[in-house]
Amino acid sequence: MQGAGIEDGDLLVIDKSLTPSDGDIAVCFLDGEFTLKRIQRDKKGLTLLPAHPDYPPIPVTDDNHFVLWGIVTYSIKDHKRKK
Numbered sequence: 001m002q003g004a005g006i007e008d009g010d011l012l013v014i015d016k017s018l019t020p021s022d023g024d025i026a027v028c029f030l031d032g033e034f035t036l037k038r039i040q041r042d043k044k045g046l047t048l049l050p051a052h053p054d055y056p057p058i059p060v061t062d063d064n065h066f067v068l069w070g071i072v073t074y075s076i077k078d079h080k081r082k083k
Helices: none
Strands: 011-015 025-030 033-042 045-049 058-060 066-076
Touching: 033 066
Parallel strands: none
Antiparallel strands: 011 066, 025 033, 025 066, 033 045, 045 058
């Protein structure tokens, strides 16, 4: 999610009690793997949007095992990370 300002090593604060809104960044469990994506809700349903332009959007269908695990409320930067 570097395109959203979240980098490897950052600490994320996740709120599992929030109702997801269009545009939120969420921790999702999709088909056996955790992923961090921006969510898009529309008439067609739910789509997971990567921050990196080289990756395609992921439509969530009834065929997927999907759990929205929580909404990212804060990102704390890892200042020890090598640059």
